[in-house]
Amino acid sequence: MKQVWRKSAAVSAHKSVEWRSKMSDHVAYALLVYTGLQIFVTVNALKDGASSILPYFALVLLVGLIIPFCHHFEKRWTRLSDREAHDPALAGAFKRDLVTIWALAIGMPLAMTGAIRILLSL
Template sequence: MSDHVAYALLVYTGLQIFMVVKALNEGGSGLLPYAALVILVAGIIPACRWFEKRWSDLSDGEAIDPAHASAFRRDAAALWLLAIGLPVALTIVIKAFFAIF
């Protein structure tokens, strides 16, 4: 899970930089896009730590137990959905907000 968390954080941060900050820059200038980036990246870290903690407490024997395979796949899918879906959803909300106002 550690690898998934590390790569998901990289993807999440990259999407935040290229999608969300660009959308915020289109609506206005100043420090808001950069402050939003810092807040959003800091906000995802507790969720990633939760995924990491859940699996790091297992021993090596428990980690390879086939009984944990479906839970691992579910957690990995949820992590990636969060890492990719949150920046996309936030960009849509920001663009809709600027279109209305």
């Protein structure tokens, strides 16, 4: 009977969430989404009214600036011990960080595009 319990405990421990790898995955995908949105959405807005290359350098700078923010979130989760990395009590903090990362990844390019369109219409 004890052996059955140990196996089920090992299976449930194996199936538990590993916060470190999940955060790394989300950071990587968020950076891809952010960069894609910056390139395709914002550059299309710039094509309508930009006659210099300076706005494109600003885009490169913005892509470079998001990396430290994402690294901050990833670093916070990669520092966890093996025990903490599987702790279900961290689910709330993980979700909060995910919402922040994805809000930045999607919101910043869209806000930038809106700001560019407003500035170009003046």
